[in-house]
Amino acid sequence: MASDTLSNTHGKKDLRCHHDFQVNCTNCRLNAICLPIALESEEIDQLDEIIQRGKPLRKNEHLYRVNDHFSSVYAVRSGTLKAYTITDDGKEQVTGFYFPGEIVGMDGICKHAHASSAKALETSAICEIPFERLEELSAKIPSLQRHFFQLLSHEIAEDQQLITLLSKNTAEERIASLMLSISARNARRKLSAVNFRLPMSRTDIGNYLGLTVETVSRVFSRLQKHGILAVDNKEITILDIDGLKKMANIGSQDND
Amino acid sequence: MASDTLSNTHGKKDLRCHHDFQVNCTNCRLNAICLPIALESEEIDQLDEIIQRGKPLRKNEHLYRVNDHFSSVYAVRSGTLKAYTITDDGKEQVTGFYFPGEIVGMDGICKHAHASSAKALETSAICEIPFERLEELSAKIPSLQRHFFQLLSHEIAEDQQLITLLSKNTAEERIASLMLSISARNARRKLSAVNFRLPMSRTDIGNYLGLTVETVSRVFSRLQKHGILAVDNKEITILDIDGLKKMANIGSQDND
DNA sequence: CGCCTGGTTGAGAATCATCAACATCTGTGG
DNA sequence: CCACAGATGTTGATGATTCTCAACCAGGCG
DSSP: OOTTOOTTTSOSTTTTTTSOTTOOTTTOTTTTTSTTTTOOHHHHHHHHHHOBOOOOBOTTOEEEOTTSBOOEEEEEEESOEEEEEEOTTSOEEEEEEEOTTOEEOGGGTTTTBOSSEEEESSOBEEEEEEHHHHHHHHHHOHHHHHHHHHHHHHHHHHHHHHHHHHHHOOHHHHHHHHHHHHHHHHHHTTSOSSEEEOOSOHHHHHHHHTOOHHHHHHHHHHHHHTTSEEEETTEEEESOHHHHHHHTTOSSOOOO | OOTTOOTTTSOSTTGGGGSOTTOOTTTOTTTTTSTTTTOOHHHHHHHHHHOBOOOOBOTTOEEEOTTSBOOEEEEEEESOEEEEEEOTTSOEEEEEEEOTTOEEOGGGTTTTBOSSEEEESSOBEEEEEEHHHHHHHHHHOHHHHHHHHHHHHHHHHHHHHHHHHHHHOOHHHHHHHHHHHHHHHHHHTTSOSSEEEOOSOHHHHHHHHTOOHHHHHHHHHHHHHTTSEEEETTEEEESOHHHHHHHTTOSSOOOO
16 A cells, blocks of 8 residues: 555664665656656756655654754655744644655745754655755756745645634634645545545644644544544544535645 | 835825836845845846836735736835735635735745735835746846745745744734734834834734734733833834733744 | 553633624715 | 715623643553
8 A cells, every 4th residue: 555655664673774775756656746747857867866865764753953954855755744843932833744745844945944843753764855956956957946936835825725724714624624635645646535544643733733632632533423534543534525625614625 | 204115105196107117126225135135236137127117006906816827926115915815715814914025926836826816905016026037037047046945935934933823822922923023024124113004904914813803903902001012093113022022922033 | 560652531711703882084075 | 174984993791612621541662
């Protein structure tokens, strides 16, 4: 099933051994949703050359921390990351979850220091993309520059969706939206849209959606009672996707 | 006082007459906070050439609407804009306010269609920057490419601050943060950091911060009672900026 | 086996929304 | 210049959603 998820298939002691160093952008299953989209094959090779692999993270390891010097953005190849900041009064704020094919770290460009921290929710393989090299290459390959502009813009548009969610929607609507978002992102990777395992804790979900753990738990219970979801710990099955969409108040949204 | 605010100084019938068509990027007071930062003078001229001016908007006029074809981003030269989306159930969601020197429309890059609408809160002068031309020029001028990447990244980082605000903070903290943000953005334009006129309605403030008009009004009253703000309709004076910062739970934040 | 983290469920409290009445401002037209 | 209408803002009373505090349960790991 999850052939792009290394996390559950190897132990902890020798992560590097099982890692496939043969992966490159050309043969990566994710290249349709990652940076190389719309590049010519020789251009992909150029991009491929600047990308550094072989940095699998174990669960709870940090990819970078807030205020670290910014030098790269990162593509998730397998596993899941969460990005978060610490508020002035010491509380954590989860700002996003990043699944395979997605790019993390773009909020650090503007100040040359990371605006958030990123840690692995499970064992994760990461492609590091040195930003200065990417800049140079972008100036040479117009479609790459455009694609990267689009990636940044996409993150803005997504954040604004989250803003709307937090500003206007009830607890049930927020959870429903998140489930639909994860479902859509799974579908994009050719995984099941109705059956998946949540990589994050209830605490992280609540934190991300501006809710307490208790509320998250109660909403999951309610959704289960109403026959919309089957919830077994972190294992989620969407039983009534139309009901879920109606609950999320989503007409024509593309949840990616 | 507000020499870069045309809005209050001219009537409605002949907006174009009073508009200063001599403005270019080189002599624009805002060029330190707009795009041309860090460009050589001849590079500024190149940028200047692609920028289209002379599009003053009157209050409530749209710069673009959601789903309009995306072809440009826009720099605010005077006045104020608000960006907003319409949720599936028909409610408005304000996603940002844009002051002179700031760039609006960047959320449209990713889908080549605007992800939000932008309308003028008061008479506003706008610089239109055709995006394809900007892309071409960015490929030629590395510092421009970098600056634009940074602008996009900055918007992401800002949106994430708003997410945190909506997710974790009380009504008072949200209002206090917004006042501090407006104050800091005024200061950046060499205007008063403690005395300013809000260009947006209470409804817009509430909408942006995820609160009702009534709550916004009550919080303003409370802040006034506590001697932190003097509020006279849209005229705001910050009487106790340290108290305001403490209230906003802000230690070391740069509110721009 | 027992501890510890993570998750669930319940009861009471608090913040903010809703509904409603009233005040103020703006601008239009007489 | 004044009067009026509609939009905008303020204040109060009530109620709902969600948070807080607390107890309890389940699973994983030493």
